[in-house]
Amino acid sequence: MTTTEETPTTTALAKFVDPLPIPRxxxxxxxxxxxxxxxxxxxxxxxxxxxxxxxxxxxxxxxxxxxxxxxxxxxxxxxxxxxxxxxxxxxxxxxxxxxxxxxxxxxxxxxxxxxxxxxxxxxxxxxxxxxxxxxxxxxxxxxxxxxxxxxxxxxxxxxxxxxxxxxxxxxxxxxxxxxxxxxxxxxxxxxxxxxxxxxxxxxxxxxxxxxxxxxxxxxxxxxxxxxxxxxxxxxxxxxxxxxxxxxxxxxxxxxxxxxxxxxxxxxxxxxxxxxxxxxxxxxxxxxxxxxxxxxxxxxxxxxxxxxxxxxxxxxxxxxxxxxxxxxxxxxxxxxxxxxxxxxxxxxxxxxxxxxxxxxxxxxxxxxxxxxxxxADLPPTDGFRLPRTLSASYVRLTHDRLPADHMHRMLALAADADGTLGLWELGEVPASEAPTGGVQDGIVQVTDQDGVTTTYRRLARHFDDPLNWRARQDGWEVWKVLNLSGILHPVHIHLTRFQPLAIDGYDTEKFVQAQGGTAPGAPVAHLESLPIDPSLTGWKDVMRVPPGTMVTLAGQFRGASGRYMYHCHILEHEDAGMMRQFAVMPGAVMDLGGMGGMSGM
Missing domain, CATH: 2.60.40.420 (Cupredoxins -  blue copper proteins)
Structure with missing residues (x-):
């Protein structure tokens, strides 16, 4: 028995000979x-x-x-x-x-x-x-x-x-x-x-x-x-x-x-x-x-x-x-x-x-x-394409979001051994920014305004401790930076979102073998990219091409509990490119000392 499609076959399948099945x-x-x-x-x-x-x-x-x-x-x-x-x-x-x-x-x-x-x-x-x-x-x-x-x-x-x-x-x-x-x-x-x-x-x-x-x-x-x-x-x-x-x-x-x-x-x-x-x-x-x-x-x-x-x-x-x-x-x-x-x-x-x-x-x-x-028949339907579809549709912008929305920073990156992960990043105060060479889990990013921020990796694999808690019915902005070199479709459970921006970044300074960037050699903004009109609708999966940062905005409304977000390439998901987050009522978070979230 062979288990590869590279082996020449004596059988070829004819195209378009079977009718399309219609699911029940x-x-x-x-x-x-x-x-x-x-x-x-x-x-x-x-x-x-x-x-x-x-x-x-x-x-x-x-x-x-x-x-x-x-x-x-x-x-x-x-x-x-x-x-x-x-x-x-x-x-x-x-x-x-x-x-x-x-x-x-x-x-x-x-x-x-x-x-x-x-x-x-x-x-x-x-x-x-x-x-x-x-x-x-x-x-x-x-x-x-x-x-x-x-x-x-x-x-x-x-x-x-x-x-x-x-x-x-x-x-x-x-x-x-x-x-x-x-x-x-x-x-x-x-x-x-x-x-x-x-x-x-x-x-x-x-x-x-x-x-x-x-x-x-x-x-x-x-x-x-x-x-x-x-x-x-x-x-x-x-x-x-x-x-x-x-x-x-x-x-x-x-x-x-x-x-x-x-x-x-x-x-x-x-x-x-x-x-x-x-x-x-x-x-x-x-x-x-x-x-x-x-x-x-x-x-x-x-x-x-x-x-x-x-x-x-x-x-x-x-x-x-x-x-x-x-x-x-x-x-x-x-x-x-x-x-x-x-x-x-x-x-x-x-x-x-x-x-x-x-x-x-x-x-x-x-x-x-x-x-x-x-079929070679006269058209029989009288349908006309409507000019307006959903009157309730709203194209999101950052200015439309409530002032108390939360910001997150996420990197799609590979470890030295090639294992892909979701790197949840936290901002490092300038006074605590590391000096010297590349340090594992430290990534500097220069944004479109020329501001350089140092981030520390807080979690990357599924079994790392829960790090992100969202307020039920709260709005969040996630910045997703792809350092991995390949496209990943990122799916976030519970919420639907829209992209606010897509930007190109120079990711060459990210040193995969050492898990970070050297001080003064950041991942730097290159250009603002157009958003494909087909991506301006409500989404729950977002394609994040390599060398880009996609900024998403969405609301965690209607339910609470523990959920997942992950790459929807299923082989990546099973290999560990999945993380967990929790959604909780804001009052409960505040009572437990989990509040303190503010917009940026």
Whole structure:
């Protein structure tokens, strides 16, 4: 048995031959005063492509992805997440050591060698806990990663759903094995509606379609034939990237559409891959003016935004609410493709390369995502794109925040051994600033005003003591400085936020091997960068590119307890790039001597 996609295969999968599956939708009855649902994890076998043998999976209620929950604002929902899984971990988890020039994810490169199965994974127990990503709910209902349950036990969760309309999703969040459990199939979508959204009369019914996108790899046997099993193969310090794109659990599917408007709820459910999505016509040209962004992770925008010619970027766990008009394309077959030239960045393509072209050296051997086949019929819908979406939407600025908001400083950095961490930083008084050479955990930063501040690392790994406590319903500004050299999508539980600023920084003076900067050699501000309009909506995941500082503002409203924030590259999260914080009533914090927070 081989466990690497570099081995030549005698089997190739045809594209666009399977219809797009539409996940089963569960509408929560608005007349039910106390709705309750039960979901049960179970191991199944399902075909991810008609030319593949059945693939073992872990699923919610036997479905991959899980059923779509459809809930209205204010419906307090109780969900029982039962662990009914009796099968062993269904995929092959394998590791390929780094080698000079190793692209690690090319589909056919026999010179690299074979990946070795990771010891112990096949015997792991099915240990699950479900997190409703983006939910405002108490800490004991949030899916704390160490509160996972074994077979026969259940997790009980209460979701108040006291939030604006948005696209949420649920997925496994078990400590140390999130990457494996989600990869095995434990993910699904959750749609939250409100009166403001329903008044827009957006396309619905069979014209509102979830698109849950993820990448996977497939195991082959010694003869190069697909076994049907998924292959979670990583390489060196790189997380998982696969050559096969699935939409709603099917590889390279096709969807028959009418020549009219559709609403697509798009979720990047990949472990690590960032997508830059384009819609192409039959000649391979990028279509513009037909797709509009109307909502981001955590709600509707104020007005529709056209999807730009250079594509719509989605990092892991990001969502996009899209309207697409197929009316001008009667009788045509359109392709949705990914052009992200490197999964850790999602940068625009280099000159001379078109969307839809493969880039195997940049871990994009197959750019195709899916196909839309537009029926050759007269348009039948009368929908018109609204000029205004959410009248309650507000674009945040620092001046709009209450005076008592709290500031935090966070660095994304690697230790000397390459272990990634979330460095919570505290300001060091100038009189106490260290002198001499580089000291571990001491970082100097010069901001856009030329002011240099010295910071001391207070915590970096999950098991470090709790360091940050937020006041319930309080506003906070987090500055997130990426010193690591790769993009990280940062997810903060409980809150939704907006970026206030994105700035470029010279991070060359940060000495990873020594864990800091030398006095007088700070990480220095280079330039203020434009904020992509698609990032100006409400978010719960923020892409932080290397060499940038992203300033976020959000409110920790509606609940209290202990929560997590982490990189949503799941291999990074499991490797320790996750931290905890607590949200408490302000009066309780003050009584316990935890107050003293002030705006800056």
């Amino acid at each position: 939708r569960l509408h929560v009855d608005r007349a039910d005063p106390a709705p309750r649902l039960t979901f049960r994890t179970v191991g199944v076998q399902a075909r991810l492509h008609s030319q593949l043998p059945p693939t073992p999976l872990w699923t919610y209620d036997g479905e991959f992805p899980g059923p779509v929950l459809d809930v209205h604002r204010g419906q307090r929902l109780h969900v029982t997440w039962e662990n009914g899984t009796t099968t062993s971990y269904p995929a092959v988890d394998a590791f390929l050591a780094d080698a000079p020039g190793n692209p690690s994810l090319a589909m056919n490169d026999p010179g690299i060698g074979l990946a070795q199965p990771v010891k112990g994974v096949a015997a792991l127990p099915a240990w699950h806990v479900t997190h409703l990503h983006g939910a405002v709910t108490g800490g004991d209902n949030d899916g704390w990663m160490e509160n996972a349950v074994l077979h026969g036990d259940a997790q009980l969760s209460e979701y108040p759903n006291d939030q604006p309309a948005m696209t949420l999703w649920y997925h496994d969040h078990a400590m140390n094995v999130t990457r494996l459990n989600v990869f095995a199939g434990l993910a699904g979508m959750y749609l939250l509606r409100d009166d403001e959204e329903e008044a827009l009369r957006l396309p619905g019914g069979d014209r509102e379609i979830p698109l849950i996108v993820c990448d996977r790899n497939l195991e082959t046997d010694a003869a190069g034939r697909f076994t049907g099993r998924l292959l979670h193969k990583t390489s060196g310090t790189l997380p998982f990237f696969g050559p096969y794109t699935l939409v709603n659990g099917r590889i390279w599917p096709a969807l028959e559409v009418a020549p009219g408007w559709y609403r697509f709820r798009v979720l990047n459910a990949s472990n690590a891959r960032t997508y830059r999505l384009h819609l192409l016509d039959e000649a391979g040209q990028v279509l513009t003016g037909t797709a509009w962004l109307i909502g981001t992770d955590s709600g509707l925008l104020g007005a529709p935004l056209p999807v730009p010619a250079d594509g719509l970027t989605l990092a892991p766990a990001e969502r996009a609410d899209l309207l697409v008009d197929f009316g001008p394309f009667r009788g045509q077959a359109l392709r949705l493709v990914n052009s992200a030239q490197a999964p850790f960045r999602g940068d625009p393509l280099p000159a001379g390369v078109r969307p839809g072209d493969p880039l195997p050296a940049n871990r994009l051997p197959e750019p195709d995502v899916m196909q839309f086949r537009v």
